[in-house]
Amino acid sequence: GQRDEEEEDHSLETFNFYLSEPLSKERVEAFSDGVYAIVATLLILDICEDNVPDPREVEKFHDSLLEALSEYGPNYLAYFGSFVTIGLLWFVHHSLFLYVTKATRLMGLLNILSLAFIGGLPLAYQLTSEFAEKSHNEIEAIQVSCVITFFASIFQFAIWTTALLHERETLHPFARYGGKEHAFMFAKLALYPSVSLGAFFLTCLLSEFSTAIFHLMQIVIPFAFLALRIFVRISLTVIKSVMPLSGRKVVLLEEEEACLSPTETLS
Numbered sequence: 001g002q003r004d005e006e007e008e009d010h011s012l013e014t015f016n017f018y019l020s021e022p023l024s025k026e027r028v029e030a031f032s033d034g035v036y037a038i039v040a041t042l043l044i045l046d047i048c049e050d051n052v053p054d055p056r057e058v059e060k061f062h063d064s065l066l067e068a069l070s071e072y073g074p075n076y077l078a079y080f081g082s083f084v085t086i087g088l089l090w091f092v093h094h095s096l097f098l099y100v101t102k103a104t105r106l107m108g109l110l111n112i113l114s115l116a117f118i119g120g121l122p123l124a125y126q127l128t129s130e131f132a133e134k135s136h137n138e139i140e141a142i143q144v145s146c147v148i149t150f151f152a153s154i155f156q157f158a159i160w161t162t163a164l165l166h167e168r169e170t171l172h173p174f175a176r177y178g179g180k181e182h183a184f185m186f187a188k189l190a191l192y193p194s195v196s197l198g199a200f201f202l203t204c205l206l207s208e209f210s211t212a213i214f215h216l217m218q219i220v221i222p223f224a225f226l227a228l229r230i231f232v233r234i235s236l237t238v239i240k241s242v243m244p245l246s247g248r249k250v251v252l253l254e255e256e257e258a259c260l261s262p263t264e265t266l267s
Contacts, residue, residue: 043079088222098172100159149192153192157189184229
């Protein structure tokens, strides 16, 4: 029994050691950039292939190309929303690995899982444009898109969480706990998982507005990133201004106590 336990402990140590082994950060970033570029290209090909009006269709709109294009408005909205999602997730990924000083095998594995769902974003575009218009499964289509976005972003958050476990070895001091970018990194990485999960549950409660909720989520998030930066900066400024004041009060109280005589202190 003791031998079996020792073998199990040894195999667990070996597994943990394997996951914590270093991985080339440059290779991880290069592979990730390649996947993001391919996904963005697929999305562009999708919008260009099926959403250009035929010349005969333009004639129905009194030869007005703009009016003919307006018929594809929902598809263009879904495209821009999906492209913004890809762009912002790439931006978050770039910000994350800007502060990662050493990548590990576990971080590489989590990154691959995130990229697997990033690759599903063109599917999310198809579901929220053509499929949703031509079927009665609009809610399911929107919810699948929310799930794809959630898992693509939650694995990015998991990479940062993993890096925090060994932050002295894997993270720049700015992104470590207590660093000046720590709070903003947490908020930035938690934004997409929180919003996509919230949109998923909202579509369950307000099924009639599921498409509007999903597109609103895609449009609002870029502004939310800017609002987050401003909010975190203001919050940190307030905290820094409050902390010296509280420290100053403690110092003043200690000075007053030191000035008191022993009899006054006892009374």
